[in-house]
Structure formats: structure tokens, C-alpha cells
Amino acid sequence: MTDIKIIYLYAYSGDLVHCNQCEVNMLVPTGADKCPHCYFEGALQWINESRKETTVDELDINPEYATITKPDPETTEYLSDEVLKDEFDMEPNPKHKYKTMNKLHNKHPEKRPTGQCTVLELAKRLLDLNIGEELNFSENQDGSDYWGAKYMEVFEQQVILFGYYGGPSLQLYEIEKDVLADMVRHLGYHLNKKEEDTIFTFDVIKPQNEEAYKENIVSSYFFYMWNAWCKEECEKIFSWESPHFWEKWCKFAKDTACGAAEKYYADLSDGYRIMLVKRACEIYDGNSRKKQ
Numbered sequence: 358m359t360d361i362k363i364i365y366l367y368a369y370s371g372d373l374v375h376c377n378q379c380e381v382n383m384l385v386p387t388g389a390d391k392c393p394h395c396y397f398e399g400a401l402q403w404i405n406e407s408r409k410e411t412t413v414d415e416l417d418i419n420p421e422y423a424t425i426t427k428p429d430p431e432t433t434e435y436l437s438d439e440v441l442k443d444e445f446d447m448e449p450n451p452k453h454k455y456k457t458m459n460k461l462h463n464k465h466p467e468k469r470p471t472g473q474c475t476v477l478e479l480a481k482r483l484l485d486l487n488i489g490e491e492l493n494f495s496e497n498q499d500g501s502d503y504w505g506a507k508y509m510e511v512f513e514q515q516v517i518l519f520g521y522y523g524g525p526s527l528q529l530y531e532i533e534k535d536v537l538a539d540m541v542r543h544l545g546y547h548l549n550k551k552e553e554d555t556i557f558t559f560d561v562i563k564p565q566n567e568e569a570y571k572e573n574i575v576s577s578y579f580f581y582m583w584n585a586w587c588k589e590e591c592e593k594i595f596s597w598e599s600p601h602f603w604e605k606w607c608k609f610a611k612d613t614a615c616g617a618a619e620k621y622y623a624d625l626s627d628g629y630r631i632m633l634v635k636r637a638c639e640i641y642d643g644n645s646r647k648k649q
């Protein structure tokens with residue numbers, strides 16, 4: 358099977374680009390210098406140097422592409438603050454700003470690093486972990502902005518799960534393919550470092566009961582799906598994309614809800630799984646519903 362590129366259509370005709378920040382392929386209004394999907398400025402690059410501009414009609418007849426129509430973005434969604442001010446005399450809309458993690462809330466272990474290595478070496482070490490093993494690391498010697506990565510088996514899939522200590526971030530990488538370059542790039546982004554830069558490693562802080570912790574996430578997911586999941590929840594999580602996800606759910610639960618939560622999870626792609634699991638863990642703590 359050849360790789361079919363999914364293109365989000367943010368314009369009828371315009372520039373065919375890829376965002377290096379959110380990894381989405383898009384057709385954006387001509388001259389866009391900000392990603393209308395994640396609002397990051399300066400991460401757009403051409404998908405195809407020899408065909409920079411195209412139209413929806415051309416994409417639709419090309420078997421290499423599948424398209425998903427998006428709402429037309431406002432000017433403040435695809436032009437950088439600078440261009441808006443200088444060329445259009447317009448004020449940027451604060452709602453259309455890339456949201457970085459709030460690092461102020463990042464607690465960190467008051468510890469000295471136990472080692473250091475380059476970003477590339479770290480990536481290799483992560484990919485060499487055994488199931489259940491974990492690495493903790495930080496861009497800073499004092500342990501601030503501290504990350505943990507763990508190689509886990511979740512629903513029979515092997516993944517590397519990243520967490521931002523004390524922060525809201527959670528990311529998941531499947532590790533079937535050769536992902537070294539991809540891992541280096543993601544680490545570089547999270548840690549704000551280049552491949553050969555130094556990062557610091559720390560002793561892993563053992564949760565009191567690791568198995569219980571894993572069990573808790575899985576329980577939270579199931580109890581959420583059994584007791585709380587509904588159309589409104591679907592809308593909360595997937596917003597305007599929710600009709601698609603609700604329809605998908607209805608297909609799995611059509612004949613019997615038995616096993617639907619597992620099948621639904623398996624059918625979602627990484628990014629959407631994370632959104633769902635995050636929500637489940639917000640609402641449920643294992644088998645008990647949290648107070649809201």
C-alpha cells in the first residue's frame with residue numbers, strides 16, 4: 358500500500374504545505390506564514406517544491422492525497438503577528454496563538470543529574486528500553502522542565518509514553534518502524550535542543566506502585582467509557598470533529614456495547630487516543646468518578 362497523504366483543506370486554492378510543529382499537511386491560503394491548525398508561526402514548509410500552489414480540485418483527482426475539509430480560517434489564523442501588523446494594520450487575535458506548555462507549573466525533583474548525554478544518544482537509549490523501563494531527563498542541570506519516558510505495553514501495543522513532570526503534557530509514540538530520526542526531532546523540539554546538544558539524565562522516581570498506576574489508567578478509560586461516555590463528551594473532546602468520532606463509536610456499539618470500548622480505542626490513531634484517555638483520566642480515577 359502506498360502512503361496516502363491526508364491534506365487538511367483550509368482554502369479552496371493556495372499553498373500546499375506541511376507544518377513541522379503539529380505534523381499536519383494542509384492547503385492554506387496563499388502566503389500563509391502561520392499554521393491555521395496549531396497556530397505555530399514559522400513551521401510551514403512546502404510538501405512538494407515543484408508544485409507549491411494547488412487547488413482542491415487538483416488534489417481530489419490525485420490518488421496520492423485524501424482531503425479533509427476544514428472551516429475557512431480567519432486572517433488572524435494563518436498570518437503571523439508581524440505580517441498582520443505590518444501589512445494589514447490588523448491586531449492579532451489572542452485566541453489564535455500557539456499554546457505552549459505552562460512551564461511555571463513544572464515541579465521538579467530536587468536532585469542532581471546522574472548522567473548526561475546528547476539528544477541523539479538519548480533517543481537511542483529510549484528506543485533500546487525494555488518493556489516497563491523508564492528514563493527521566495531534562496534540558497536543565499537543575500532538573501527543571503523534567504521529562505519521563507517509558508516503554509510500555511498498552512492494549513497489546515508497544516509504545517513509548519512521554520510525560521512532562523507536573524505538567525499537562527502526555528505524548529505517545531508507537532515504535533514499530535525505524536523512528537530514530539523522528540524521536541530525535543521530537544526530543545529536540547520538547548527540549549529545545551539540537552541533536553548534539555547535552556541533556557541531563559536523572560534517577561527514575563519510582564511511583565509507589567507502578568503496576569497500580571498502569572492499572573489505574575486502564576481502569577479510568579473503561580469506567581469512563583462505560584459510565585460517562587456520551588455524545589456530549591464526544592463533542593467536548595473532539596469538538597468540531599466529533600460527528601465523525603461519534604459515528605465511528607455508533608458503528609462499534611451498534612449491535613452490542615460489549616467490547617466496543619476496546620475496538621474503539623484500537624481504531625483511533627495516536628493523537629485521538631491521547632485526547633480520549635486524557636479526558637477519561639480527568640473524569641475518572643480508576644473506577645471512581647472524580648469530583649468536578
Ligand SMILES: [Zn+2]
Binds near residue numbers: 378392393400
Ligand atoms: Zn501546525
